[in-house]
Amino acid sequence: MGKQNIQFSALEFFSGIGLARAGMEAAGIETVWANDIDGIKCDLYAAQWGSSDLHFGDVFNVDAKTVPEADIAWASSPCTDLSLAGKRGGLVDGPESKAFFGFIDVIEDMGDRAPHAVILENVCGLASSHGGSDFRMVVEEFNRLGYSVDAFELNARRWIPQSRPRMFVVGVKDPVGGGEIDTSIRPDRLAWIHSEPELTTHITPVEKAPALLSGGFTDIAERLANDDPRWWDDRRCKTFVDSLSDIQRKRFDQLKSSDETVARTAYRRTRAGKPVWEIREDDISGCLRTARGGSSKQAVVFIGKGMARIRWMTGLEYARLQGAGDFKLDGFRESQIQYAFGDAVAVPTVTWLMEQAVIPALKKGLTHD
Numbered sequence: 035m036g037k038q039n040i041q042f043s044a045l046e047f048f049s050g051i052g053l054a055r056a057g058m059e060a061a062g063i064e065t066v067w068a069n070d071i072d073g074i075k076c077d078l079y080a081a082q083w084g085s086s087d088l089h090f091g092d093v094f095n096v097d098a099k100t101v102p103e104a105d106i107a108w109a110s111s112p113c114t115d116l117s118l119a120g121k122r123g124g125l126v127d128g129p130e131s132k133a134f135f136g137f138i139d140v141i142e143d144m145g146d147r148a149p150h151a152v153i154l155e156n157v158c159g160l161a162s163s164h165g166g167s168d169f170r171m172v173v174e175e176f177n178r179l180g181y182s183v184d185a186f187e188l189n190a191r192r193w194i195p196q197s198r199p200r201m202f203v204v205g206v207k208d209p210v211g212g213g214e215i216d217t218s219i220r221p222d223r224l225a226w227i228h229s230e231p232e233l234t235t236h237i238t239p240v241e242k243a244p245a246l247l248s249g250g251f252t253d254i255a256e257r258l259a260n261d262d263p264r265w266w267d268d269r270r271c272k273t274f275v276d277s278l279s280d281i282q283r284k285r286f287d288q289l290k291s292s293d294e295t296v297a298r299t300a301y302r303r304t305r306a307g308k309p310v311w312e313i314r315e316d317d318i319s320g321c322l323r324t325a326r327g328g329s330s331k332q333a334v335v336f337i338g339k340g341m342a343r344i345r346w347m348t349g350l351e352y353a354r355l356q357g358a359g360d361f362k363l364d365g366f367r368e369s370q371i372q373y374a375f376g377d378a379v380a381v382p383t384v385t386w387l388m389e390q391a392v393i394p395a396l397k398k399g400l401t402h403d
Contacts, residue, residue, distance in 0.1 A: 040064045042396055044106040045149065047093060047137045051078040051374045053358055054108045054155070057384025061393065066102050069093060075374045081362045093136035098143030105396055107149040109137045110379055111156060138175050150399050151392050152176060154203040155379050158187055161201060161223040172203050173227055177234045181205030184238045184391060185224040190380035192243050195250030196319040196355040198380055204238070204391050208399035213239035240390040249317035254354040255297035255334060258345070266344045274300075274333070274344055277310045285313055286337070295338035299347065302331070319347075319355050324376040331372075349375070357381030 041062040046055050049068035058065060069089045070076050076090050089096070111134040134154070141148050154172060161169050173183045183205050190198035201224070215225050215237060228235050258264060266274070278286055289296065299320055300313045313335060314320060320332055332347045349371030353361045357380050363371055 042105040042393070044108055045101060045104045047107060047109040047140070048111050048133070049079060049088070050075045050110060050378050051361075052083050053356055053375075053378040053381050054110060054384050055083060056358060057379070057381040058106070058108065058388055060381070060385045061388035063106060063388060063393075066104055069096060072374075074370050075377075078361075078366060078370070078374050081365070093133050093140065096136070096140050098140045098145075101140060101144060103144075103147045104149050106151045106153065106392060107137075107141055108153050108384075109134070109155070111137060111154060134172070135175075138179070142179055148179065150207045150396055152179075152181055152205040153387070153392065156201050156203075158199050158201045158223075161187075166223070166226075169203075169224075170227075170233075173233050173235070176203065176205035179205075180207055182207075182209040182234045182236045183227065184209070184236055185227060186219050186387065186391065187221055187224055188219060188243065188383050188387065189246060190357075190383050191246045191318060193247075193382035193386070194355060194357050194380060195247055195254065195317065196322060196380065198321045198383075200379065200383065202387055202391075204387070206236075206392065206395035206399075208395050209236035210238055210394045210398055211236035213237040216240075216242070219243050238391045238394070243386065247318065251299065251317045251319050251355075252297040254351065254359070255336070256348050256350050256354075258348075262345075264345045264348070271342070271344050274311050275342075277308075278313075279305070279310065282310075282312055285315060286335075286342070289313075289335075289337045290340060290342050292338045295336060295341075298335045298337065300333045300335055300344075302333075319351075322352055322355055322372075322376040324373050347372070352376060357383075 039062045044058050044063050044065045046052065046065050046068040049055065049070045050072070052068065055065040055068065066087060067089065068079065068087050069091065070079065071090070071092050076088060079088055141152060163169070176183050183203060185204065186202045187199060188202060190196050227233050228237055275286065289298065296317065298313050300311050301320055303310055303312050311333070333344055334347050334351070336343045349363055349368045350359070352372050352375035353359055353363065356375050356378055
């Protein structure tokens, strides 16, 4: 994650462990300031990037006068109140997701020093939260601060073997328009903003996004020694297999009798009031989550050539599945790594978004200055 041909600078709000920073850096953008309120994430951030640019604390307590001038402001604001898995309190009433307005306050208070581009990253549930009114509110707030808006839904599976759809709202002061609606990255639940005359929007011309990957998890799965204590014992493996439905058991047996050994991820579900395991058919990981709840934690099944071994997904696999396999993890517990990486943005998704939808607008702005 070295600096490459730095052209622009960025502020990173709700920075977490700095994966947006990694993605921007790969696109030639240097992060000059970062902020987060989570101690574990800040410790991981500092281990990777150093602490000189990192400011620990509540975004509502950030003094705009202390924030340096930069070209871009990135915000991965809390998704808890917008996620379909949460209580959906929304942007205004949600105790965590309302932090978005703390970000807006800082950008507004920066005045003439405000960045030329602002990006909000969040779960796709933002599009439907409160019947779409929360999404409209984001667009209106960006408009109020002088930004024209475009919006994308990008699945990290286009670049890495993890199914991780996320929503990105991009505001720029010098929009590059004239693009066409591609429903694979601008579905109707986002594209409607471009037909609303009250909203200031643009359709950025972008290259076609890569196709969704059909495999790759086996290649990045961590190879543990046979005597590694993280492998489940026979009793736990039997409980796993016994919980499988008839369809799942058939899949398990077919994979086990195969001539090649593959890795598959599995989720624990509740079906008809009973806990069961379900193995993914494809060579792709399900969406990483914070692993605070047992149902969101994935197991990994190495299976084939008449054998099957099972364990929990490792912290290194979490990092690799976010495009950050070289991240510094020494000194942190597996649970800390899984929590922090499960609540982060995929690195290559950020890079693509910067190169396609943000940097062209920044370069256009330079020609106007």
